[in-house]
Amino acid sequence: MGHTASPGYAYGQLERAVRTAASAKDGATRQRARAKASRWQEILAGMADGSLRIGSRVPVAETPAWMTLEVAHGGFATGRFLAEVPLSPAEAALCADGPGATDRERLNLWYLTDAGLAALRAMLASESYRIELPEDAALPVVAWLLDHGHAEAALDLIAELRPHLPRLRLAPLPGAAPRPTGALVRLSTVGEVRESLRSARTRPAIAAMLETLKVWHPLFDRLVALWCDTVEGELPRLDGNDVTGGWPCRTWPRDWSQRRAEWLADYATASVRYTASKAHTHPKSNFARLHRALLACEHDSTELTGRDVGWIRRALANTIAKHGEPDSEPRAALRALQASVAAQPTHAELAAALAERLDRFPADGGLPSLEPVAGDAPAHLVTKVARALEAPIEELVARDVITSADVLATVLPQITAQLLAANFDNEQLSTLYAKIYAAFRRRRSLLLLDLEDQVRLEELPWVRAIDPLRARRPDTARAARQTLAQTVLLALSAFPQAILPNTLVRELGALAKQAGLPMPLVEEVAADIFMGTFTAKWRTAAELTSRAMAGTLYARYYDLPQSWTSAPRPRPFRVLAKRTADDFADLCVARAAEARPTRTPGSVAANGTVLEQSQILTTQNLAVLVDTLGLRDRLRASAPELAAESLAWTVDRLAIRTDHRHAALQAVKNAAYAWRQALFFLSFCNTDTQRTTVRQLAAQVARAGLAERFTPAVTGLAHVVDGGRFTPDGRTPDGTGRRFLGWTTGRHWCLPGEEEEA
Incomplete structure (x- = not known):
């Protein structure tokens, strides 16, 4: 039996879902939270009774690994089969x-x-x-x-x-699902975007405001005019806190009773139809006081007390002082402005109109162009529609439809699928x-x-x-290699600060296999599930990295091994008889001592320091991809800009203020990953460019107010650029500069207000 995941994470997710279900104001959010809570309860129950073994590739007992399972956040299987419908x-x-x-x-x-x-x-x-x-x-x-x-x-x-026929859907669903043609991809189908647009709702506060402007303000103005017509003399006004002018309920126009009845009927109708705004019903509002008085006064003022009349006079004075007399120029101008605001279509109305334009396109397909649909629609809605645009990946990146390497990984299979499928002769x-x-x-x-x-x-x-x-066609292999190279360059140029996510690494691996270029591509491993060892491909990737990066800034900064002359010492892993590389794991542990001022073996933080070294030794796939695909010359042209962009992202990330310690630590880790990416790119630049980049970095750090916190990292980088090396504890010989790493088991020297431990 292998290891199983701790239920602690599941308990935390259940607690979060229950809190949201109890506190969220939006009904749909509460409903989603209740569904999540139910799933996590099922997961915990399954873990408790043994029917779920989280951490296994077959987490549901007596179930083939190929079955598609419902998987909750964090990779926890719920035990439900998605095909069982x-x-x-x-x-x-x-x-x-x-x-x-x-x-x-x-x-x-x-x-x-x-x-x-x-x-x-x-x-x-x-x-x-x-x-x-x-x-x-x-x-x-x-x-x-x-x-x-x-x-x-x-x-x-x-x-x-045969054993699964009673439970699983094993036949397709009706309806065409056109694929993007050629090298075109899309992020969503037209139907998905259309559904998203039609689900847009006006926020309650906005709906209340628009209803007030369209319905209740005009009714209020009629109500004010109705009472003003009963005033003898000048209309009431405010003089400081006092009311001056005439008194209402002294004169009664002939049509007043009829107008009163009409107003009350209109109010009753509006109260049924319009319920978003409640401000006019507040008992102390001018609207409510005048409304109550109107209900109590049918033909004359005999039903009203002197106090009631006083409140009518005060309410009239208040609104006249604020907005002007009925039909006056100031009041008319204000209402005209408010009417123009209310006449503007809401986000939900614009989204619905855009959804109608999409109705003429097949729901399961994509959009060949945005122009026939976008028209004069707001930019933020056009961006949403662009998710259905079928276009080259590069165009979707330029349009900010693909906004990260993770999103890139979701669309790349559309190209990979066609390349792999081309190996079949039958259409x-x-x-x-x-x-x-x-x-x-x-x-x-x-x-x-x-x-x-x-x-x-x-x-x-x-x-x-x-x-x-399936046949292996040379033309398909060439196309796969070209797609692989283009995708790698696109990911590095569009998102230079981010390591390649596991989803993208897997897709790149599929392309590499199709291209006949087997590569030791490694995945990011979560620190909380790290088992203390690595498979043999990590050592292979590290060997290739040492050769490819030998003599570069990256190799000097991180003290990469100059050679891996000793034979690897693989052994079967105790659970799966998998081949592991113990010498690689031992080296990562030894190198991680620099980031372990406190001895906490086996902790998440300690695991993180070891994993960070594994990423450093392999460049987290960058050297393997660039070297195997022969991308050095193409990368060299853009390397200065990519390095500068990654370093700027590092500074911006560290400059974000937060009082939450976990968020601050996460910011440092992400900044260190971007820093490592930048050093990889800087390794393709000459020394003069490297020095210029460091000077620009120092200026950015000063402008961001990070000089006290981050100058040691800048000093350490400048030292290595000038040919220096770090001491075994990751410092410059004079002690002023430091190697920037993201993980530590103690207090990180880069965080504000934190002092180093002795």
Whole structure:
């Protein structure tokens, strides 16, 4: 048995969800929080009774690894299978009288009849189907294999799927799901963007304000005019805190009673129709006082007390002093301005209008262009619509549709899928494979311990069945290599301060495999689940990094090993018999001593110091990618700008003030990662450029008010640029400069108000 995750994280998530469900003002937010709380309760219950083993690639007992599971935040499986869904009415109509113990089994068995196989063949021929989950493609693969002379493979696949027919949806959903053509990608479908636009709601405060301007102000002005018509003499006014002028309820126009009745009827109608604003109902408001008086006064003032009349006079004086007399120029100008504000369409109305423009495009497709839709729409809504734009990745980055390397990783499978699918000669099978790949990449990753790997596409039984039919074409390999190089350069140039996220690393690995360029690409490991060792590919990546970066600023700053002459000492990992590199792990632990002023082995912080060294020794894939793909010359041209941008991000990040210690520590860690990226880019610059960059950095640090905190890091970098080296404890020989690392088990010297421990 391997390790299992601690329930502490799940308890924390449950507590947060319960707090939100109890305190959130928005009903939809409360409902989502209640659903999250329910999921975390199920997870904790499963962990307690042993039905869930969080940390395993098979967290649900007696379940194949290939099943698509519902995965909560942090990689915790809930135990629910996403393909276990009730039949739709259309599905139920196909198999009402068929054999099977469940509705789902009856439908799956129907698809294996002549009529069902014919329906699947028709879907494949017309591409009129959607693969939302990888399981949706299982029976279409069976149909294709039977239709193309691979009956034995089809029967083997059916035998493997047979135990799951009663529970899982194994056939596609109706409706076309067009793929972006060529090298075009999209972040969302038209239908998804349209739904998002139509879900826009006007904030309650804004809705109340607009209702007040459109409805209650005009009613109030009529009410004021109604009472002003009963004043004898000059209208009441304020003189300091006193009221001067005539008194109301002294004269009664002939039509006053009729106007009163009309106003009360209009008020009653408005009160039913308009409920966003409540200000006019406040008992001490001028509106409410005049309204109550109107209700009590039917024909004359006999129903009103002297006090009531006094309050009418005071209310009239208040509003006249503030806004002017009825029909006066100041009051008319104010109401005209307010009416123009109220006439402007709200965010929700603009979003709804934009959604109507999208109605003429297929919901499952993308937009070929923004111009026919955007028109005069506000920029923030056009940005939302641009999520459905089909365009080259570079254009979506330039439009700020793709805003991070994580988002880049979500769209890259659309290109990778087409490249990998091109290895199939049959067009129907190629299309089906591309849809399977895209659906598989949408699966959420599991939290894994004991060096376990995420489930691979090839583990899906229906993919394994068609994999022998895939050819390795040179033109596809070349295209994959070109896409890989372009994606790496785009990620580095668009988001230079960020390490490549695991989702993108996995996609780059798939492209590298297709290109025939196996690379030791390594993933970021969370400090709280680190098992204390590394697989052998980490050492391989570190060896390549030492060779590629030898003699550079990066190698000198981080004291990279000059060579890895000793043979590696791999051994089987105790749980999975995986090959590990103990010498690499030992080196990371030894190097991490610089960041461990306190001895807390096994803590999250101690794990973090070791993992940071593993990232330093491998450049977290940068050296492997740049060297293997031959990108040095192309990167050298932009390296000064990328380094400067990363360093500026570092300074900006550290300058953000926070009173929360955890947030401050996280800021330092992220700044240190960006700093490492910057040093990688600076290593492709000449010494003069490096010195200029350091001088600019010092000026930025001073302007940001970080001179006292961050000057040691600037001094340390300047020292290495000039050919110096750090002492074993990460300082300059004179003690004024320091090597900047993100993790520490003690107090970080870069945080404000923190002094070093002795």
